[in-house]
Amino acid sequence: MPSWDEKRAGEIIDAHKAMEGATLPILHAVQDAFGFITDRAIEMIADALNLSRAEVHGVVSFYHDFRRAPAGPHVIRLCRAEACQAMGADKLAQQMRETLGVDWHGTTTDGRVTLEPVFCLGLCSCAPAAMLDGKVMGRVDHAKLTAATLTGSTRVKA
């Protein structure tokens, strides 16, 4: 993920600011580019859209997707919703939290893996489901998910 670049951020904002209701598209684009939303990005977006910084901060903090700090290079999103619960998602979540040594939204001590909860990936007919670095996975279990995380050259506590 490239580090913060104010010029690039300005270009992204300019490219989207004429859209109707541009705040979310801009925030998505900025986060896609830099991995999270910096204080400076909030200022710049507020200026471009003629909003207060508080308003933009309010939007950023409302939506689960937007981050104010970078995630690890690998992100596991594990579904916590009912269809996955019916197939053992609670136990799987417990196992993954123990394996990674983190709670929800936490990043492993080596900084490589972030564990996020998600409420439904629409993969309810092949539960439990997960998403690893954007790749969807169905009928996952602890072994499969740990192995997939390891192939991402990630060190996970045994």
Add this chain to the structure above:
Amino acid sequence: MTVRIFIPSDAAAVALGADEVAAAMAREAVARGVNLTIIRTGSYGLTWLEPLVDVETAIGRVAYGPVNPTDVAGLFDAKFFEGGAHPLSVGRIDDHPFMKSQIRHTFSRCGRIDPLSLADYRGAGGLRGLAQAVKLGPDATLAAVTESGLRGRGGAGFPTGIKWKTVKDAKADLKYIVCNADEGDSGTFSDRMIMEGDPFAVIEGMVIAGLATGATRGYIYIRSEYPGAVACMTRAIQIARTDGLLGVAFDMDVRVGAGAYICGEETSLLESLEGRRGQVRAKPPLPAHAGLFGKPTAVNNVITLASVPAILAEGADKYKSLGTGRSLGTIPIQLAGNVKYAGLYEAPFGMTLGQLVMDIGGGTESGRPVRAVQVGGPLGAYFPVSLFDTPFDYEAFAGLGGLIGHAGVVVFDDTVDLARQARFAMEFCAIESCGKCTPCRIGSVRGQEVIDRILKGVEVDKHIALLEDLCSTLKLGSLCALGGFVPFPVLSALTHFPEDFRARPRSLADVA
């Protein structure tokens, strides 16, 4: 001669390895000098057979599944590309009992065609509905949709024709059609499947909605958890624009949500589209009068809009001849969770819950007895097996303190603890509450705490009475369906599974 084979790019198929199978098929075909064309499609919805490889043969499409990359060499040995016999063969897909017993009105093309080929779409009956709408004109198009009895498939079940008429009658310089593709309910995936498998049906439905209401601009608001659907709809819109289907009388764009369940509520969705926190608006004004940017707006669910083209093409009479009572037409039911034959099953309203779960779904995947079924997502009621004779229609479910919602059916076996499920409903409501109204924002947290005390065995009777009282406050005092409906899972668990709340003293460790 080139053989055409079809492998889904649907997210569920991909989650089960469809991309790897497609790659292995392509490699093997080259290695063996077999002339294959691999077409990526949507999914038929028989998820337990995914990745499903469908082969075009003289006797129709012949399917094989579930295929692993390691099965590929064996399939070539068996000449699967000529429909050869193989242990993974499921025969002609149209003869499969799960397919054969469906009436696929909305999903007729899903799984069959290349989702991004407008030529395929036309060839399979696409755009006939729009042609008919153009011929009929706005008034008669609106009348046909009203006459068909189509109701909002997002969950509320509001008559689509009446909503459209309200927008049509509103006077404004600009009107919008907004497609709600923020399908956040657990156990539902029909919106995702149609967006990935037949996106032009959604676009055609929106163009027809524009024609009927006088709206010229549209948005489809897709949740960020569906990157495949976002990519497919975005590409389909570009193709439709190049073709002239969009960009002349009506144009539309994709907008992506940001992980807030509440944005599936229509006014919250509109706030989000306008670039703000997804907080619910008080009604009135109705979005049909003052919606997106204050303009008259029809907010319709994906399946509602995707059902419209075929209603116009085949006539309102045919559609309303299906179904029961005031629930007319077909409903794509999603069988999910702990169920043997999980997937998408489109049928007229009126089948019983038991038929769906036991006969179509085959009972649980775990092989244990079914204990509870949650219908309609996280805000839907839990039904016990004793209510399996309930017909699948809006009024029957409402009459039992439940809802069909977006028609997701989540099956649980006898290991489920309904008190914990009730607690989860409150926890979910607390996490996802937009915070605008007090009953939902505070009540959900208090509800979680009260259930924790019940789980610990602390003054159980008193706390159950308190929980019921709290549910009544949430139901009557919340601004929208999140706080208003969270009592459904909680109260249904209490009513139908009281033993889970009272039976055993629990240790603190049991309460997560």
